[in-house]
Amino acid sequence: MNLRKMFMTGLLAVLTGVPAFSQKKTDMDRIDYCKQNYRALFGGEALTGEGTDPELMDILQKFIFGEVFRCGELPVETRELITCVCLATMQTLPQLKAHAGAALNVGVTPLELREAIYQCAPFIGFPRTLNAVATINEVFAGRGIALPLEAQATVTEQTRHAEGERIQQPLYGDEIREAMKNLPQGMDKDVPDFLTEMCFGDFYTRGVLDVKMRELLSLCVLTAMGAEHQIASHAAGNLKAGNDRQTMYAAVVQCLPYVGFPYALNAIRIIERVPDLQ
Numbered sequence: 001m002n003l004r005k006m007f008m009t010g011l012l013a014v015l016t017g018v019p020a021f022s023q024k025k026t027d028m029d030r031i032d033y034c035k036q037n038y039r040a041l042f043g044g045e046a047l048t049g050e051g052t053d054p055e056l057m058d059i060l061q062k063f064i065f066g067e068v069f070r071c072g073e074l075p076v077e078t079r080e081l082i083t084c085v086c087l088a089t090m091q092t093l094p095q096l097k098a099h100a101g102a103a104l105n106v107g108v109t110p111l112e113l114r115e116a117i118y119q120c121a122p123f124i125g126f127p128r129t130l131n132a133v134a135t136i137n138e139v140f141a142g143r144g145i146a147l148p149l150e151a152q153a154t155v156t157e158q159t160r161h162a163e164g165e166r167i168q169q170p171l172y173g174d175e176i177r178e179a180m181k182n183l184p185q186g187m188d189k190d191v192p193d194f195l196t197e198m199c200f201g202d203f204y205t206r207g208v209l210d211v212k213m214r215e216l217l218s219l220c221v222l223t224a225m226g227a228e229h230q231i232a233s234h235a236a237g238n239l240k241a242g243n244d245r246q247t248m249y250a251a252v253v254q255c256l257p258y259v260g261f262p263y264a265l266n267a268i269r270i271i272e273r274v275p276d277l278q
Contacts, residue, residue: 030066037065041080041102064257072250076106078213079254081116082220086258088120088132089224095258096132100139110145115152115209116217122199123221123230152207161193164201167211171237215241220251223267224259231267235274245271 028036031047038046038061046061048054069079080103087096103113113136121129137147155163177192204214219234238248248271256264 030062033070034062034064034066037069040076041065041105042098043105060257068253068257071253072246074247074250074254077103077108077112078216078251080106080108081112081213081217082251082254083258084113084136085116085120085217085221086224086255088117088128088135089124089221090258091128091131092258093131093135096135097139100136104139104143109208110140111149111152111208114149115206118206119203119209119214119217120221122195122203123218123225123227153202154205154207155201160197160201160205163205164196164199167204168196168200171211171215171240172233175233212241212243216243216247216251219248219267220255223252223255223263226259226263226266228266228270231270232274235271239274239277 035046038044046065047058049058051057069076074082080099083099084096084103087093087099100113104110114133117129117132117136120132140147140149176195180191181188183191204211209217215234215238219231219238222231222234235248239245249268252264252267252271255267
C-alpha cells in the first residue's frame with residue numbers, strides 16, 4: 001500500500017470509527033477476526049443473528065472474513081478487487097454493489113476498481129461488463145464521485161496492434177495464432193488480431209493497473225468461469241508476468257467462497273500442473 005492509500009485508509013478510520021484493515025497475520029480467533037474485518041470492509045457488525053437466515057449468514061461471514069481473509073499473502077485491496085471481478089463474472093450484482101463499497105472503504109481507488117471491472121470485458125463479454133460497470137457507478141454516484149472517471153487509454157488506432165503485441169508476445173507468444181491457423185475466409189488472421197488488438201491492445205495497455213495485476217485478475221475471472229484450458233494458459237502467463245504460484249493459489253482461495261469448491265479446486269490443480277519457467 002502506498003503512502004497516499006495508508007493516509008486515506010487511516011483517515012477513514014478516524015472519521016468513521018471503522019478500524020483500518022489489518023493485513024498482518026494474527027492469532028485472533030476466527031470470530032473476532034471476522035468481526036474486525038467485516039467492520040473495516042462494510043462499516044457494520046457481523047454475526048448479529050438478525051435477518052431471515054441468520055444461520056447461513058453466520059457460516060458465510062465466519063468462513064469468508066474469519067478464515068479465507070487470512071489465507072495466503074494478499075493485500076486487502078487485491079482481495080477486494082478479486083472478489084469484485086468474480087462477482088462481475090457471475091453477474092451477482094447486489095453482492096458486487098456491496099463489495100464495490102467495501103473495496104473503496106479499504107483503500108481501493110475508484111480508478112482501480114473501474115479498471116478491474118473493465119479487465120473482465122475480453123473474458124465475459126461486453127453486456128455483462130456493462131452491467132457490472134453500471135453497478136459500481138451507482139456506488140460512485142452515491143459517494144459523490146464525479147463520472148466519468150479520468151480516461152486511462154494509452155493507445156491509438158495506429159498503435160493498438162503493436163502495443164497489444166508488445167504485451168502479448170512475452171506472455172503467450174503465437175499460441176492463439178497457431179491455434180487458429182486452419183480457420184477459413186481470413187478468420188485465421190482476424191481472430192488472433194482481435195485478441196491482440198482488443199484484449200491486449202485496448203485493455204492490458206490501460207493505466208492504473210499493471211500487467212501483473214491484470215493477469216492475476218484475469219486468472220480469477222477464468223476461475224469463476226470454469227474455463228480450464230484458459231486457466232492453464234493464464235497460469236503460465238501469470239508466471240511470466242511475475243506472479244508466483246503462492247500468489248495464484250491465494251487468489252484462487254479468495255475466489256472460493258464466491259465460485260464454490262469445484263471451480264476453485266480445479267483451478268488449483270491446473271496451476272499445480274503448469275511447468276516452471278525455464
